[in-house]
Amino acid sequence: xxxxxxxxxxxxxxxxxxxxxxxxxxxxxxxxxxxxxxxxxxxxxxxxxxxxxxxxxxxxxxxxxxxxxxxxxxxxxxxxxxxxxxxxxxxxxxxxxxxxxxxxxxxxxxxxxxxxxxxxxxxxxxxxxxxxxxxxxxxxxxxxxxxxxxxxxxxxxxxxxxxxxxxxxxxxx
Amino acid sequence: xxxxxxxxxxxxxxxxxxxxxxxxxxxxxxxxxxxxxxxxxxxxxxxxxxxxxxxxxxxxxxxxxxxxxxxxxxxxxxxxxxxxxxxxxxxxxxxxxxxxxxxxxxxxxxxxxxxxxxxxxxxxxxxxxxxxxxxxxxxxxxxxxxxxxxxxxxxxxxxxxxxxxxxxxxxxx
DNA sequence: CCTTCTCCTGTACAGTTGTACATGTACAGA
DNA sequence: TCTGTACATGTACAACTGTACAGGAGAAGG
Numbered sequence: 001x002x003x004x005x006x007x008x009x010x011x012x013x014x015x016x017x018x019x020x021x022x023x024x025x026x027x028x029x030x031x032x033x034x035x036x037x038x039x040x041x042x043x044x045x046x047x048x049x050x051x052x053x054x055x056x057x058x059x060x061x062x063x064x065x066x067x068x069x070x071x072x073x074x075x076x077x078x079x080x081x082x083x084x085x086x087x088x089x090x091x092x093x094x095x096x097x098x099x100x101x102x103x104x105x106x107x108x109x110x111x112x113x114x115x116x117x118x119x120x121x122x123x124x125x126x127x128x129x130x131x132x133x134x135x136x137x138x139x140x141x142x143x144x145x146x147x148x149x150x151x152x153x154x155x156x157x158x159x160x161x162x163x164x165x166x167x168x169x170x171x172x173x
Numbered sequence: 174x175x176x177x178x179x180x181x182x183x184x185x186x187x188x189x190x191x192x193x194x195x196x197x198x199x200x201x202x203x204x205x206x207x208x209x210x211x212x213x214x215x216x217x218x219x220x221x222x223x224x225x226x227x228x229x230x231x232x233x234x235x236x237x238x239x240x241x242x243x244x245x246x247x248x249x250x251x252x253x254x255x256x257x258x259x260x261x262x263x264x265x266x267x268x269x270x271x272x273x274x275x276x277x278x279x280x281x282x283x284x285x286x287x288x289x290x291x292x293x294x295x296x297x298x299x300x301x302x303x304x305x306x307x308x309x310x311x312x313x314x315x316x317x318x319x320x321x322x323x324x325x326x327x328x329x330x331x332x333x334x335x336x337x338x339x340x341x342x343x344x345x346x
Numbered sequence: 347c348c349t350t351c352t353c354c355t356g357t358a359c360a361g362t363t364g365t366a367c368a369t370g371t372a373c374a375g376a
Numbered sequence: 377t378c379t380g381t382a383c384a385t386g387t388a389c390a391a392c393t394g395t396a397c398a399g400g401a402g403a404a405g406g
Binding site for chain 2: 011012013014015090093094096097099100101103106109110113126127128129130131132133134135136137138139140142143145146147148152154155156157158159162163
């Protein structure tokens with residue numbers, strides 16, 4: 001199943017095959033269909049697990065942000081760390097796009113989205129600014145992946161500074 | 174080629190097939206390989222055209238924003254309009270994700286990204302806030318697509334208000 | 347030792363895929 | 377009218393796909 005995630009991250013959720021996963025996991029082809037009746041089951045299960053892990057990862061974010069005295073800098077640090085494992089990050093957006101088309105994937109995508117929004121709402125002024133902050137983070141991550149370049153740290157810093165309630169924002173431009 | 178775009182929007186860039194496109198376009202299968210040596214060529218050409226259209230669409234945004242007296246409201250209006258054609262919007266993010274994996278698609282993805290960033294930089298305080306604004310818009314669009322729900326208008330409004338330079342922002346919370 | 351049962355896996359199959367190519371078809375020049 | 381040429385398309389094929397399933401391996405119970 002870990003192999004399935006690696007395969008999805010590499011070739012995309014729509015291109016992954018039974019054989020690809022089996023080879024990568026060093027298990028016979030039959031096993032993949034024995035434990036998961038159909039390929040979709042396998043993919044959905046893999047994505048669910050990845051998201052649960054990411055969600056757990058998000059708890060760490062919450063903690064770090066709650067003790068931070070310079071929110072923009074901390075955000076930059078956290079998002080950069082998230083981008084360190086490009087494949088893992090890609091996986092998240094692979095899931096996003098799949099969820100946009102397959103409603104049965106929406107609950108698992110919502111796991112990440114709601115988590116991110118919750119955390120952001122806590123550090124931003126209110127729910128509106130919090131949701132905006134979450135969208136900012138998602139957009140920054142996505143754009144970094146698309147360009148293949150590094151995170152636009154300056155942009156993220158400025159964005160967070162503008163969205164976080166003034167009293168908690170330290171490094172405002 | 175228009176048919177190719179429709180097909181990609183419906184099933185995703187990784188699931189589209191020669192036959193699907195041919196059927197949809199009411200042309201024989203051979204035609205698709207006659208005009209485009211390989212399937213990738215067809216997909217890339219289709220995505221390029223879609224992006225060029227979107228880029229042209231973006232010019233309209235620039236104009237509307239330049240005369241707007243309430244930037245947050247105008248942004249909400251524009252993004253909502255963009256979401257009106259869900260399939261078209263999905264296409265953009267389909268391209269995004271494909272570009273994240275295939276470097277040869279990055280220039281065409283950059284066409285949209287740079288356009289959006291340019292416009293945002295013009296209405297926001299500076300390039301940093303402008304880039305943040307672009308990420309915010311991208312994130313909001315993506316999240317609306319993922320959840321299948323409508324745009325989070327309040328969040329977007331609050332976000333734009335926080336990122337746009339105060340003198341040009343009217344409807345601040 | 348034999349039976350039975352569960353867990354596993356190699357193999358087979360029907361369906362679909364991208365692509366090549368031989369075959370048609372219309373039209374311009376002579 | 378004939379011929380050459382560029383364009384278009386139906387068909388064929390090898391490669392690959394998801395999935396079913398017959399049978400092997402090995403332990404548990406007698």
